[in-house]
Amino acid sequence: MKPVRQPQSLDDRQSQSVKVWDLPTRMFHWALVALVIVSFVTGNLGGNLMQYHMWSGYGILVLILFRLAWGFAGGRQSRFVSFLRGPAAVARYAAEFMKGKTAPYLGHNPLGGWSIIAMLLALLVQVGTGLFANDDILTEGPLYPLVSKNVSDWLTDIHQVNRIALASLVAIHLLAVFYHLVFKKENLLKPMITGVKQWHGQADASTGNPWLAIILAGLAAGVVYMIIS
16 A cells, blocks of 8 residues: 655645544544653652552553554554555655655655654563563562563663663654644644644545444453453
8 A cells, every 4th residue: 555645746736634543543642642651750750659650551551452453453544554664665755854855644654654663662662571570669560470580670671771762762753743843834733633634635534443443442451451460
């Protein structure tokens, strides 16, 4: 499937509203933002807030599992096949980006698509290692008893280092949003709130089955519950 790009001809200047992000994708996005903030704050403050840190981590894991499934079953622009490109396409887009000549994409551009995957993987590593981590005081992950203390300490170290990588990816994401808003005059936040984007030319609406989303979210929650219980 080729990316939907804005036509460059002079024949089609009419702007239309296109449904680009389905409701489950938007709910996932903002729920993840909220839980990541909670995790960073409670993890840095520690103490009695570590219980909330763990709960937010479980919530993030549910969201990640849901998003991985939704990447195959969600709306058009939410599917991995719609925004994951090969090395040649990414290199070509990067070269265009350096020259300031990138054309807009209806969904994620080639670089943005892989940055989403990188962020999901970093989050998966973070919550995965957190399940086995310990702080040598009061807090232990629910799977801590399954490994030795040395293995837990090693995974705890990864948990601590990976949060820096995760924070860096979040910062890059925010900078990209700012760049598009200021220099490309393209508001990426509004479509993630309303689901609608102004677009030149023809494009299919990106809709997802809400009942399927509920089922997938329930399954993801069930898997996480079985892991931590």
